[in-house]
Amino acid sequence: MSRLAGRVALVTGGASGLGEATVRRFRAEGARVMVADIDAARGAALAAALGEGVRFVRCDHTRRAENEAAVAATLAAFGSLDILHNNAGGPFAGAFESADDATLERVVAVNLMGVMKMTQAALPALRDAAKARESGAAILFTSSLQGIKARPNFSIYTVAKHGIVGLVRSLALELAPAGIRVNAICPTVTETPMLPKFLPGMADDMAEARRRFRATIPLGRMPEPVDTANAALFLASDEARLITGVALPVDGGQMAG
Ligand SMILES: NC(=O)c1ccc[n+]([C@@H]2O[C@H](COP(=O)([O-])OP(=O)(O)OC[C@H]3O[C@@H](n4cnc5c(N)ncnc54)[C@H](O)[C@@H]3O)[C@@H](O)[C@H]2O)c1
Numbered sequence: 001m002s003r004l005a006g007r008v009a010l011v012t013g014g015a016s017g018l019g020e021a022t023v024r025r026f027r028a029e030g031a032r033v034m035v036a037d038i039d040a041a042r043g044a045a046l047a048a049a050l051g052e053g054v055r056f057v058r059c060d061h062t063r064r065a066e067n068e069a070a071v072a073a074t075l076a077a078f079g080s081l082d083i084l085h086n087n088a089g090g091p092f093a094g095a096f097e098s099a100d101d102a103t104l105e106r107v108v109a110v111n112l113m114g115v116m117k118m119t120q121a122a123l124p125a126l127r128d129a130a131k132a133r134e135s136g137a138a139i140l141f142t143s144s145l146q147g148i149k150a151r152p153n154f155s156i157y158t159v160a161k162h163g164i165v166g167l168v169r170s171l172a173l174e175l176a177p178a179g180i181r182v183n184a185i186c187p188t189v190t191e192t193p194m195l196p197k198f199l200p201g202m203a204d205d206m207a208e209a210r211r212r213f214r215a216t217i218p219l220g221r222m223p224e225p226v227d228t229a230n231a232a233l234f235l236a237s238d239e240a241r242l243i244t245g246v247a248l249p250v251d252g253g254q255m256a257g
Contacts, residue, residue, distance in 0.1 A: 139181070
């Protein structure tokens with residue numbers, strides 16, 4: 001399969017969960033992929049397992065210099081950057097009232113500041129790529145269902161994930177003349193190592209937590225990372241050439257209700 005043949009992608013948080021599934025799908029469709037993550041052990045192991053065409057760079061996306069270095073490493077390894085997938089993020093669950101300054105800053109940094117800094121670092125290379133290819137370049141973000149709705153006790157995460165959707169809409173308009181499409185994926189709770197954090201108070205009985213959660217999904221299927229990865233693949237590919245500025249739920253119908 002070659003829906004991304006000739007493309008180069010950089011995936012933050014690509015060492016685990018939704019990012020890892022996306023790296024695998026992008027590679028299977030012909031892209032060369034840079035995995036950018038703070039988890040060097042997992043990231044390097046994934047790159048080694050996938051072989052030629054996948055590299056790893058250690059990168060904390062909250063640090064501007066590390067983002068610039070990750071983009072430079074991508075250009076050095078593969079010669080261009082056509083697709084940026086801002087996927088890295090981290091959970092927050094708890095009462096808003098009692099969150100201290102360090103928590104407010106950490107959750108916003110890892111879920112919102114980091115994706116803005118990485119996008120700025122990647123834009124010169126994405127602009128070059130868009131000039132070189134009629135179908136342009138693409139930026140994706142992993143927001144969340146919490147980017148388009150809310151539930152109690154996820155407030156700071158919800159603020160950051162809503163912020164991503166605002167950024168997507170703004171950048172879609174700002175970058176359309178340059179041929180760069182900008183979209184977000186909004187997964188519901190999905191089977192990744194982050195899962196216990198999204199089902200608070202139930203982590204001691206995950207089987208029961210999964211059963212109860214699955215019952216809230218109209219399609220009745222527990223979301224898997226590949227479901228999000230397939231949505232990312234579509235939005236990154238030329239099949240989505242007229243799609244920009246959307247926040248696409250991957251939720252088995254939860255948002256329809
Ligand atoms: N799993 C879910 O239920 C779910 C639902 C909606 C949205 N999301 C979002 O999906 C994204 C991926 O989450 P996941 O579930 O795959 O989690 P995960 O924990 O499996 O993977 C997250 C990856 O991001 C990396 N990471 C964390 N902080 C980083 C930083 N500062 N710089 C670079 N890399 C960093 C981690 O090392 C890890 O490899 C996150 O943005 C998360 O908020 C997850």
